[in-house]
Structure formats: C-alpha cells, structure tokens
Amino acid sequence: MDKTTIICRCEEINCEEIEEAIGHDARTFDDIKRLTRCGMGPCQAKICISLVADVIHEQTGSHLHEIPLPRMRMPISPIKLETLATNSTTFSSVKSVMDEVELEEGKVR
Amino acid sequence: MVMETDVLIIGAGPAGLAAAYETASRGLDVTIVDESISKGGQLCQQTQILRTLPSPFLAMRGYELANTLINQLDEFSVRYLLGHRMIGTYKDGSIGITDETNVFPVNPKKIIVATGAAEKAVPFPKWTLPGVITVGAAQTLVNRDFVTPGKNAVIIGSSDFAMDVAIQLSDVGVNIIGIVESLPKILARDAEKTEHIMQRSIPLYLRSSIKEARGNGEVEEIDIQFPDRIMTEKVDLVCVDGGRTPILDAFYQLGCSFGFQEELGGWLPQYNEFLQTDCKDVFLAGNAAGISSQGALLITGRIPGVRVCEELNIISKQEAEHERASHWKELENLEAKLFPEKWEARLNHIKNYANPLLKDQFIS
Ligand SMILES: Cc1cc2nc3c(=O)[nH]c(=O)nc-3n(C[C@H](O)[C@H](O)[C@H](O)COP(=O)(O)OP(=O)(O)OC[C@H]3O[C@@H](n4cnc5c(N)ncnc54)[C@H](O)[C@@H]3O)c2cc1C
Ligand code: FES
Numbered sequence: 001m002d003k004t005t006i007i008c009r010c011e012e013i014n015c016e017e018i019e020e021a022i023g024h025d026a027r028t029f030d031d032i033k034r035l036t037r038c039g040m041g042p043c044q045a046k047i048c049i050s051l052v053a054d055v056i057h058e059q060t061g062s063h064l065h066e067i068p069l070p071r072m073r074m075p076i077s078p079i080k081l082e083t084l085a086t087n088s089t090t091f092s093s094v095k096s097v098m099d100e101v102e103l104e105e106g107k108v109r
Numbered sequence: 110m111v112m113e114t115d116v117l118i119i120g121a122g123p124a125g126l127a128a129a130y131e132t133a134s135r136g137l138d139v140t141i142v143d144e145s146i147s148k149g150g151q152l153c154q155q156t157q158i159l160r161t162l163p164s165p166f167l168a169m170r171g172y173e174l175a176n177t178l179i180n181q182l183d184e185f186s187v188r189y190l191l192g193h194r195m196i197g198t199y200k201d202g203s204i205g206i207t208d209e210t211n212v213f214p215v216n217p218k219k220i221i222v223a224t225g226a227a228e229k230a231v232p233f234p235k236w237t238l239p240g241v242i243t244v245g246a247a248q249t250l251v252n253r254d255f256v257t258p259g260k261n262a263v264i265i266g267s268s269d270f271a272m273d274v275a276i277q278l279s280d281v282g283v284n285i286i287g288i289v290e291s292l293p294k295i296l297a298r299d300a301e302k303t304e305h306i307m308q309r310s311i312p313l314y315l316r317s318s319i320k321e322a323r324g325n326g327e328v329e330e331i332d333i334q335f336p337d338r339i340m341t342e343k344v345d346l347v348c349v350d351g352g353r354t355p356i357l358d359a360f361y362q363l364g365c366s367f368g369f370q371e372e373l374g375g376w377l378p379q380y381n382e383f384l385q386t387d388c389k390d391v392f393l394a395g396n397a398a399g400i401s402s403q404g405a406l407l408i409t410g411r412i413p414g415v416r417v418c419e420e421l422n423i424i425s426k427q428e429a430e431h432e433r434a435s436h437w438k439e440l441e442n443l444e445a446k447l448f449p450e451k452w453e454a455r456l457n458h459i460k461n462y463a464n465p466l467l468k469d470q471f472i473s
Contacts, residue, residue: 002234002321009230009237050229050354050375065369068467069376072361074197077144079207084196086211 007055008048010041015055022059029053029070042078045070110213114140114188116417117204117217119195119359122150123403124395124410125223126178131414132221133185135423140215141187142206144194149175150225151245152403154252157273161404161447163439172252174403198362219390219417222359223410226374226396229351231265234321240328241347244274251281259346263331264288265319266350267295272302274348279309286342287312289319289333298447322347355397363391366465372454373399379465380458382437383416384409387465392417399458401451404443412436 003016013036021035029045029052032038038052039045045052053067075084116132118125121143133139147153155171162168166177190206197205203214228243230236240259242250244266250256262283264275267290279285288306290296293316295303306313320332320339328347333340354374357367365386366379377399378386385392392413395406412433419429445452 001232005232005234006237007232015232046227047230050351051232054232064371064375065466069357069361069367069470071470072358074205074362076196076358076362077194079194079196079212080209083207083210084212086213 001055001058007051008036008038008041008045010043010047011037011039013038013048018052018055019059022056027056027060027062028068029056032056033070039070044073044077111203112140112206112213112215114138114215114217115421116140116219116221117142117215118221118223119204120150120223120225120395120397121145121148121189121191122223122225122395123152123174123178124225124397124406125150125221126175126182127407127410128221128223128392128394128414128417129182129187130178130185131411132417133182133187135418136186137418137421137423139185139187140190140217142190142193142195142215144192146192148179148189148191152178154249155273156252156277159403161402161443163404163408163443166407171403195359195362217390218421219392220363221392221394221410221413221417222363222378222397223394224356224359224397226353226400227356228353231319231349231351233319235323235328236349238322238324238328239326240324240345241322241349244271244348244350247346247348248274248277251277257281257283259344260284261286261342261344262346262348263319263333263342263344264348264350266290267292267297267313268350268352269297269299269302271348271350272297272299272306274350275311276302276305276309278348279311283346285309285311286344287314287333289314289317291316291318319347319349353396353400355399357397360386360391360393360397361470363388364470365391366468367470368458368461368465368467370399370454370458372448372450373401373458376467377458379462379468381462382412382459383433384413385416387462387468399451399455401444401455402447405440405448405451408436408440408443412440 001015005015021032026032056067115137116139118141121141152171152175160168193208203216228245250258263286317335320334322328323330355377360378368379394410398409415432418424
C-alpha cells in the first residue's frame with residue numbers, strides 16, 4: 001500500500017505511521033492505538049479497524065483471525081457527558097467508564 | 110427507574126423485526142430499540158427487488174419488505190424506542206439506553222442483538238476527499254434522502270450490491286464512467302444485474318484498481334490502474350464497495366465471545382444452533398450473525414425468536430423443535446444454494462461454539 005494512504009481518517013494517521021508502530025513490535029490494534037492514537041477519534045475505530053488489520057496482515061503475515069479485535073469501550077457511540085451523567089448515583093455503576101472510581105454506598109468517594 | 114420487558118431487541122432492521130414477530134405474536138412483551146427515528150433498518154433505502162425471500166413473502170422491493178415486516182407487528186404488544194441507542198451495560202447487567210437527554214436502564218429477560226453490518230472502507234491515496242463514499246451511502250442518499258451525490262461517478266467493486274447501486278445511480282441520471290474490479294471476473298452472482306449494466310453501456314473494467322484520487326477540497330480526478338496502463342478520469346463521485354462486517358460493539362459490552370469466519374464478514378459473535386451467544390440470555394440475528402442475503406437474514410431472526418419463546422415457556426419444547434427444524438431447512442434452502450460458502454462457514458462457526466478464538470474480552 002502507498003505509504004501516504006490515510007488509515008485512520010479521524011486522527012489522520014497514515015500507512016507509514018502504522019508500519020512504524022509495527023516495526024516497534026505492535027501486533028494488535030490496541031498496540032498500534034497506544035503508540036499512534038489510531039482508533040481514538042470520534043468514530044472510535046469503526047472505520048479504521050479493518051484497514052489496520054489489513055496492514056498488520058500485510059506487514060507481519062499474521063492471519064486476520066490471529067489479529068484480535070480492539071477493546072470496545074463504553075459508550076458504544078459518542079454521547080454528551082451531561083446525558084451520560086443522568087441521575088449520577090446510577091451513573092456511577094456504569095461499567096468501564098466509572099470502574100476506576102471507588103464507590104461507597106453508591107456515591108463516589 | 111428500571112424498565113422491565115420480556116424481550117429487548119437492539120435494532121429494528123429486518124432481522125430485529127422478524128425476531129419481534131416470532132416473540133410478540135406469541136404474547137411476549139417486546140421492546141425494540143433503534144437509534145434511527147424510523148423502523149426498517151437498512152432495508153428502507155433498498156429499491157431493488159428481493160427475489161429469494163422465505164415464505165410467506167413473495168418477491169418484493171426492499172422498502173416494501175420493510176413495510177410488510179413493520180405492519181405485521183401492528184396488532185401485537187411491541188414497545189418501540191426509536192431515536193434511542195444502546196450505549197453500554199450497567200454492572201448489574203441491565204442495558205444502558207439513551208434518548209439523548211437521559212440514560213436509563215432496561216432489564217429484559219432476554220436480549221436479541223440485531224445491530225446489522227457496517228461497510229468497510231477501501232484505502233487508496235486521498236480516499237478521504239469529499240466525494241469518495243461507500244456504495245451504501247450513495248444508495249441512502251439517492252433512495253432515502255432524494256439527493257443525487259454527483260454527476261460523474263466511478264464504482265469500485267462488482268458485487269451484487271455494487272451493481273444494484275450502479276443501476277440505481279444511473280436511473281437518477283448519474284453518469285457511471287465505469288465499474289472497476291480488481292479480479293479477472295465480475296463478482297455479482299445475479300447475471301441479470303450484469304446484463305442491466307451492459308444494456309446501459311456502462312464499462313466494466315476487470316483486473317483494474319483505483320491507484321489514487323486527486324482534487325482540491327473534493328475529488329476531481331482518479332487514476333485507474335490496469336496491468337499495462339493507467340487511465341485518468343474526471344469524476345465528482347467515487348463509490349467504493351469494501352464489503353461488510355458485523356457490528357460488534359453491543360456484543361463486546363455484553364461479554365460475548367467471538368470467532369472468525371471470513372465468508373461471513375470476519376469477526377462475529379460465537380453462537381450455537383439457537384443463534385444464542387455464550388452469554389445465556391443474549392441472542393443475535395441478521396447481519397450481526399454473519400453477512401448473508403436478505404432471505405437468510407429474516408430466518409436468522411426467527412430462530413432466536415423461537416428459542417426465546419421456548420426458554421420463557423411460551424411454547425413447548427416439542428413445538429420449538431418442530432419450528433426450529435423447519436427454519437433451519439429453509440435457511441439451508443436459501444443460503445446453501447446461492448451462497449454455499451456462507452452456509453458452510455455458518456455450520457463451521459456453530460461447530461466452534463465451545464472453542465471461541467476470543468473470550469473474556471471485557472475484563473472490568
Ligand atoms: C447503507 C447500507 C446499504 C445497504 N444496502 C444493501 C443492499 O442494497 N442489498 C443488500 O443485500 N444489503 C444491503 N445492505 C446490508 C444490510 O445490512 C442488509 O440489507 C440488512 O438490512 C441487514 O439487516 P439487519 O436487520 O441485520 O440490520 P440493519 O438493517 O442494519 O438494522 C440494524 C439496526 O440496528 C440499529 N442499531 C445498531 N446499533 C444500535 C445501537 N447500539 N442502539 C440502537 N440501535 C442500533 C441500526 O440503527 C439499524 O436500524 C446495506 C447496508 C448498509 C449499511
Ligand atoms: S478512523 Fe480511526 S478512529 Fe475513526
């Protein structure tokens with residue numbers, strides 16, 4: 001693939017940058033994401049997920065079924081924080097977003 | 110406030126609606142969530158005639174099928190949450206739904222996820238220029254929004270879907286400069302579509318691919334690479350067909366395992382012959398369970414519907430088994446004949462149920 005081809009359009013990461021990450025031993029989508037921000041844009045990897053897998057496949061020879069899915073976090077699609085915070089005691093039990101927060105009797109400590 | 114329901118269906122496309130019919134017509138309380146404000150999913154913009162539908166449906170156009178599926182639910186107890194999205198799950202397992210103002214939990218006895226498929230991008234230099242869109246986007250603009258997306262178009266890909274869209278674009282006056290296919294043969298299985306294309310004198314370029322697009326702020330020109338030469342064309346619309354892949358976010362949030370079947374679109378949730386994932390109360394239907402034809406998709410909505418009724422003691426084991434056998438027979442009729450490789454992949458996928466490639470992804 002031409003090195004200048006954009007792979008992640010949200011974060012404007014091109015093929016060369018993905019290949020460079022693979023050169024640093026990145027083997028999964030999440031590895032590449034941590035090194036380049038690829039997949040961290042508004043679409044949350046919905047567009048670049050398959051393109052990145054193709055580049056990993058091309059560069060490393062791994063089969064597509066050996067390249068795991070990226071971690072898909074809450075929220076599934078973008079949402080206003082104000083909306084997400086509806087009734088904040090319930091909100092604090094939402095998985096993943098608030099997991100790192102310690103809870104005490106339903107309230108954030 | 111927690112909303113309780115027997116069956117929560119995510120997605121009001123053909124598969125979700127078919128699952129709703131199976132469950133609601135037997136008296137279950139069914140809730141359907143869809144982020145769109147209308148029902149019918151991706152069927153709404155499909156104007157081509159669908160010929161291989163399961164009984165009792167006769168051949169009809171996509172949007173007519175959508176209306177049929179919607180109307181047959183009229184007399185039953187179905188709660189529609191349109192303009193609502195599933196955004197995640199709560200710790201206690203209830204589903205987080207938003208109406209864009211609030212997020213609230215829904216606590217269903219059973220969930221059927223029918224989130225459909227996403228189109229894949231096709232990368233080449235400058236593919237992000239405005240004017241480069243997917244075939245599905247072009248179809249949506251023309252048939253749903255009544256907007257002509259360009260005057261001079263090139264289509265990248267020759268699947269049945271790409272051919273349909275080429276015909277639909279040409280019908281509204283878009284000049285199709287050519288259909289570009291990298292393989293030495295047309296991919297469309299329906300020979301009639303290729304004939305339509307020929308009749309319209311739309312050139313079919315085999316063994317060719319798009320080399321790059323150029324333009325200032327929008328696509329103006331593309332280079333098509335042939336084995337022996339490059340052809341440059343002036344265009345304002347490039348429609349790419351990169352194939353489709355199941356939409357998996359909801360399954361990931363629910364903690365389902367995944368397997369891989371190239372013929373069914375790549376990664377997909379692991380499921381058994383009941384279209385049940387390895388999370389006991391989570392089922393799936395439609396393109397989310399593997400990319401297939403419209404007829405097959407409807408049956409993949411019926412199968413989990415029957416199982417849900419059985420597990421909730423609405424129908425007997427015997428009746429369920431009878432229904433299931435006839436649905437699988439019909440699925441085989443529709444899928445094995447037209448897309449034998451998909452049918453085989455589906456059977457393989459089910460065989461792998463106990464050995465998913467990815468599991469326990471959601472460590473939280
Ligand atoms: C733009 C486009 C055009 C297509 N055109 C064709 C065609 O011409 N021919 C063909 O054979 N196939 C076509 N397809 C494939 C399409 O997937 C199938 O035709 C069919 O509609 C799939 O049915 P389904 O019920 O599985 O999913 P869909 O019809 O896609 O329905 C899924 C529904 O789930 C909803 N949804 C998804 N996630 C969430 C969430 N988190 N919360 C709430 N709601 C959610 C969506 O809004 C959607 O309405 C097209 C696909 C796309 C994307
Ligand atoms: S294209 Fe990569 S995050 Fe959107």
